[in-house]
Amino acid sequence: MSAQVNPGRHTAAAEGDVVVFLIGMRINRLWALRSWLPVFTAMPRMLRELSRDKGSGFLGYRLLFGGRVICVLQYWSTKEQLFSYAAQQDKQHRPAWTAFNRRARAGKGRVGIWHETYAVPAGSYESVYVDMPGFGLGGVAGVVPVGRRGETAAQRLKAGERAA
Template structure:
């Protein structure tokens, strides 16, 4: 049947700061396989590497399909410092993939688009609710707890105590 459904209202068990990293591609010319397929295939290698390395700082991720021809990954990190460290690590999958991607982008003449966004979210500035859902998003990355443990209303969960 698939992933376990959590009955009722749940919220992410994440405590403290969270860094949310969105990264994606847009296939501008579908028939230009040589431009976008290697980019598409590189991401799973990096995600496997990060998932195996519990010290990497990546808490979890969600692969999503957006508007036509857009594929993206929402990643949850324990800190932006760990995200940035991974991006420049010489001994990890990202560096060679990034170099190859840049070569393809120069040669590709707009056949594939690329984007990323990074959000550093302080403790108390994020909240979530999942109703009759399997683990998803931040809840999948950090686990879930019943809403009542964090406050019944979004305003309660968005405490911003450190602000």
């Protein structure tokens, strides 16, 4: 994702369905490094693996930090591709998940994890970025001037409904 500011008003160039996947961890006991550090270090390996695999359906991500919570905002082409990655025995996710479950039983609540998946049909999302570098969906799909899709959120949603 570029740090160069796109001057003016833009909207995401994404078309079609999109899947938004939020996954994160919460450090419940800060000094329990052996419980949460392996969880923290597993995610960068998965993100590198996904970023290299152009056929995975993974579009991109953004890291978000807030206190004891670390969140990864991910964008995927389809929920089937997301679920497929999660289930593949030869990818980074399965061993990380197995290891987490083993440590979680022994760690008794020292670290928490969570995820949320949103399958968003075409025509059901819109965006605006004003004087921003690529961010969110616009960061992974690119941006176009808002005039191409509509000046207001309602107009952009209506344009997305027509395109769907």
